[in-house]
Amino acid sequence: MIQWRSAVIVATRSGWAGSREYAAQLPSGETVRALGYVDVVGELAPGTRVLLNTTALERGLGTGGLAIIVAAPDDLPEPLADVRAVPGHLVKARYTPSQTMVLGVDEQDSEHHAALAEADDLAGLPVVVADLHSALPAVLAGVHETAPDLRVAYVMTDGGALPIAFSRTVAGLRDAGWLAASVTVGQAYGGDLEAVNVHTGLLAARHVVGADLVVVTQGPGNLGTGTRWGFSGTSAGEAVNAAGVLHGRPVCALRVSEADPRQRHRGLSHHSSTAYGRVALVPADVPVPLLPGPFGQRVRAEARALCEGSGGRLSPYDVSCDGLDAALRESPVRLSTMGRGHDDDRASFLASAVAGRFAARLLLEEPGT
Structure with a gap:
């Protein structure tokens, strides 16, 4: 079901990339936070009547x-004079009232079509895969602390938000220069480049963006049902497979928590165990954070058990966390996972940061891989 409401724009609260947050007043007099995408509704002035999905x-x-x-x-925004003259025919959010047409990086109208027509190889490109969107800035903190000049691309899958403009994180990382480009794949849209699936997204990151390293996560808004298989983060395992099939080097960022009230996410999350242990089917590296104390011992034991249970497919690597707290505090965007910040769930962010550090070191210590 959809809950429709009519409202009137009162003020613009904030804005980033292609998004604007407004204060909108309902007929009852209540004021709510309302998000508008500029490409969809344009820039809205106070007094404008709007239709909301609440x-x-x-x-x-x-x-x-x-x-x-x-x-x-x-x-309403001014209609295009002739929509048939606009390049691109990839429809995303397909067959919904808000479907949008974009230019795919590899389609015939694209200037990059020739470069991607027969592209089939990532040539050892390190691909860091994580479950949650909140891992993205932490992974990049580890990369930036280790090799700040690396060119990093972000591939956003469609397990969470579809419009990348929803993410303040991506906007802030792009503005800070921590990300060279974003690629939206599947039903997700609005990146610097658009791709059909994670395979073409990775190939575009390598052959069009010229990325040294890629990070893959879903957009904001992980979906989970509290069941063994019912969570959108299974796409992390699928991304590992794509990177491996295309001769990249998959790096599995572990989802770890010392503060999540749900036991299935304490220590090593069952999301990582399932996505990397059951969904992923190709060889991959697993950076394991050297966290202190009994909790750190627990995480290492659980990570080792995950890798041993893979029959040698997953290779664990202990990675020091030294210096990464300072790197995380220098993040140009706010760190938050499930409403918890760095000080609330330090292990969560360190586990992602060591994946970034490990991937960057692959390039520093093994040139050409």
């Missing part, structure tokens, strides 16, 4: 807990 907001959901502006019926 389903996630009224259900009290976390990441998606905003009203989404569907349209400004009295102030």
Whole structure:
């Protein structure tokens, strides 16, 4: 179901990349936070009447807990003179009322079509794969601390938010120069480059962006049902497979927590055990954070058990966390996972940062891989 509401824009609260957050007043007089995508509804002035989708907001959901502006019926963007003349025919968010048409990086109208037509090899490109979108800045902190001049691309899969403009994280990392480019794949859209799937997204990162290293995660808003298989992060295992099939070097960032109230995510999360242990089927590296104390011993034991259970497919590597707390504190964007910051769940961010450090060291210590 969709919960529709009519509202009037009161003020612009903030903006980033292609998104604007407004204060919108409902007929009841209540003011809510409403998100508008500039490409969809344009820039909205106070007094503009808008149609809202308030389903996630009224259900009290976390990441998606905003009203989404569907349209400004009295102030529609100017129509294109001839939509048939616009290059590109990839439709994303397909067959929904908000479907959008984009230019795919590898389609015939693209200037990069020739470069990608027969592309089939990542040539050892390190590909760091993580479960949650919140891992992205932590992985990049590890990369930046180790080799700040590396050219890094982000491939966003469609397990969470579809519009990349929803992510303040990506906007902030791009502005800070920590990301060279973003590639949106599957039903996700709005990146610097658009691709059909994670395979073409990785190839575009290598052959078009010229990335030295790639990070793959879903967009904001991981979906989980508390069951063994019911979570959108299984896509992490699929990304590992794609990187391996294309002769990249998959690096599995572990999802770890010392503060999550849900036992299935304490220590090594069952998301990592399932995605890397059951879904991924190709050889991959598993950086293991050398965390202190009994909790660190637990994480190392669980990571070793995961790798041993893979029959040698997963290779564990102990990685020091020294210096990574300082690197994480220098992140140009706020660190937050499930509402917890760095000080609340330090292990979570360090586990992602060591994956970035490990991947960067592959390039420093093994040139050409």
